[in-house]
Amino acid sequence: QVQLVQSGSELKKPGASVKVSCKASGYTFTSYAMNWVRQAPGQGLEWMGWINTNTGNPTYAQGFTGRFVFSLDTSVSTAYLQISSLKAEDTAVYYCARETLGDFDYWGQGTLVTVSS
Amino acid sequence: EIVLTQSPGTLSLSPGERATLSCRASQSVSSSYLAWYQQKPGQAPRLLIYGASSRATGIPDRFSGSGSGTDFTLTISRLEPEDFAVYYCQQYGSSPQITFGQGTRLEIK
Numbered sequence: 345q346v347q348l349v350q351s352g353s354e355l356k357k358p359g360a361s362v363k364v365s366c367k368a369s370g371y372t373f374t375s376y377a378m379n380w381v382r383q384a385p386g387q388g389l390e391w392m393g394w395i396n397t398n399t400g401n402p403t404y405a406q407g408f409t410g411r412f413v414f415s416l417d418t419s420v421s422t423a424y425l426q427i428s429s430l431k432a433e434d435t436a437v438y439y440c441a442r443e444t445l446g447d448f449d450y451w452g453q454g455t456l457v458t459v460s461s
Numbered sequence: 462e463i464v465l466t467q468s469p470g471t472l473s474l475s476p477g478e479r480a481t482l483s484c485r486a487s488q489s490v491s492s493s494y495l496a497w498y499q500q501k502p503g504q505a506p507r508l509l510i511y512g513a514s515s516r517a518t519g520i521p522d523r524f525s526g527s528g529s530g531t532d533f534t535l536t537i538s539r540l541e542p543e544d545f546a547v548y549y550c551q552q553y554g555s556s557p558q559i560t561f562g563q564g565t566r567l568e569i570k
Contacts, residue, residue, distance in 0.1 A: 379559070381506075389498075389506065389549055391559040403558070406462075439505055446553025447496035449517065451505035 346370040348440055348452035355458045361428040364455045366440030373421035374398050377443040380414065380425050383454075384436045394443060395423060430459045463488050465550050465562035473570040480537040482565045484550035489530045494553035497526055497535045500564075501546045509548075510535060537567075545569050 380392040393404040395414040402414040441448035464487040492513040498506035510526035550562040
């Protein structure tokens, strides 16, 4: 069965970096785009962008350029989200989600990133 | 940017009642690219409806989606206790490619 398993919660200080992983199984990793979605505490869903799992080409939504980097390791069917120069407002749950023709049919369980001094 | 506005913000109903949730777009959305998700506390969102009206795998038939253009609706025919959650609509289209509505909280009356 299709599964997306994300890495565990992270507690980071402002200015640090974090790398969240999303390991896919149960399907051909390169057949579907991988998206990232942020959910701040008590807030709604915010699309961050996506990565083409064939070419590795990322596309970032407005507001997620510069400090956010999507990457892949196709040999282990894993997508990554790296955030640098962390700020308190980056505190959120980050989800990876498999995209099928514009909608997200499978989601990771979410990774809580907390930024606090 | 296509903005999705969901209403009401909170809907209070009892089990067995019918729920009607609205999602209005600031510009026309292709029906092929309008989806609905359910999110329960501490869980990832779950795809309910794609293509405006097609149920995702394993979704009970009490959930239905309809609409076109700028107005879309999610209907839950008879509420079960497990249906009380937050619901989001989402569109895929012109840049920025994907946007979500702000959500409707469905709570037990």
